[in-house]
Amino acid sequence: PKSMARRLATIGEQDIDAAYRIGPVIAPRVGGRAFKLLVRTVESPVGRNMLIPKMMRDNGFTGFVCDVKIDDPPTFTPAQSFEGSPEPATSAPERVQAAVAKMPPAPAHPESEFKFTTVEDFAALYRSGQVTPLLVAQEFLRVCQEQDIKDLNVWVAQNSDDILQQAQASTERYSAGKPLSVFDGVPVGVKDEFHQIGYPTTVGTSYTMYPEIQKEDATVVGRLRAAGALLVGKAVMSEIGICVLGLQAHHGTARNPYNPVHHTGGSSSGSAAAVAAGLCPVALGADGGGSVRI
Numbered sequence: 001p002k003s004m005a006r007r008l009a010t011i012g013e014q015d016i017d018a019a020y021r022i023g024p025v026i027a028p029r030v031g032g033r034a035f036k037l038l039v040r041t042v043e044s045p046v047g048r049n050m051l052i053p054k055m056m057r058d059n060g061f062t063g064f065v066c067d068v069k070i071d072d073p074p075t076f077t078p079a080q081s082f083e084g085s086p087e088p089a090t091s092a093p094e095r096v097q098a099a100v101a102k103m104p105p106a107p108a109h110p111e112s113e114f115k116f117t118t119v120e121d122f123a124a125l126y127r128s129g130q131v132t133p134l135l136v137a138q139e140f141l142r143v144c145q146e147q148d149i150k151d152l153n154v155w156v157a158q159n160s161d162d163i164l165q166q167a168q169a170s171t172e173r174y175s176a177g178k179p180l181s182v183f184d185g186v187p188v189g190v191k192d193e194f195h196q197i198g199y200p201t202t203v204g205t206s207y208t209m210y211p212e213i214q215k216e217d218a219t220v221v222g223r224l225r226a227a228g229a230l231l232v233g234k235a236v237m238s239e240i241g242i243c244v245l246g247l248q249a250h251h252g253t254a255r256n257p258y259n260p261v262h263h264t265g266g267s268s269s270g271s272a273a274a275v276a277a278g279l280c281p282v283a284l285g286a287d288g289g290g291s292v293r294i
Contacts, residue, residue, distance in 0.1 A: 116281065123185075126179065134167040136187065151260060152260065155274075157199055166231065191270065193237055195221065198214065200214065201214060235273075236269055264276070
């Protein structure tokens with residue numbers, strides 16, 4: 001759809017010029033036996049109750065955690081109720097349809113000039129015949145070669161032939177009136193922490209943690225594939241998921257599409273950038289330190 005080629009939503013000058021508040025780190029610099037002693041002290045009841053709070057106050061963590069105002073608070077519980085969920089024996093497409101039917105409507109954001117294409121938008125266009133998954137895949141691959149999108153460093157790897165083959169199969173299913181689910185033909189990015197058939201899995205490392213081409217999908221990837229999702233590439237992530245800033249020295253740091261001089265945060269950095277840039281409505285992430293919830 002044309003919306004994938006649109007430029008990103010505009011934001012205010014005040015947001016663009018906002019600077020990070022970087023202050024000095026006030027913490028002991030120790031090594032060897034002194035470090036071991038410090039660890040023991042911090043892990044003791046006295047040290048845990050006295051030393052840690054002081055270090056957090058000195059370095060601004062207390063103020064950040066207690067004083068920060070979040071207009072859109074994190075969601076800690078699933079939006080979908082588990083009551084009345086389909087039996088595990090049902091197929092992946094059937095479970096997807098049941099889940100979609102119970103989801104609340106997406107909130108409207110009339111103040112934004114950018115119209116994100118949702119999963120249901122894709123499905124409706126495909127059902128109407130206005131657009132086909134193959135046309136979407138071709139446009140997606142073209143847009144990913146535009147310099148401003150390449151500069152976002154979203155993808156570690158993409159297999160154009162595989163993407164087009166998936167899209168062709170989806171197009172044929174819609175032509176036959178037999179789409180697998182609402183996800184059929186919808187672009188979905190995969191964080192490079194999950195195995196996906198046809199790709200190695202780097203987990204953000206330079207040496208590629210799983211260098212062999214995978215012959216089996218991770219469970220979540222396999223279920224999306226079974227539902228017909230168009231798997232469009234492996235997304236950049238922090239090395240082994242450790243850096244919450246999204247910094248990636250080996251494959252390039254994913255950039256915030258709303259302000260490319262900033263990082264996206266991590267570790268699901270490429271997945272976040274892909275969705276925020278409107279490249280796909282869904283991307284897989286994994287949350288160990290807040291990269292999905294925050």
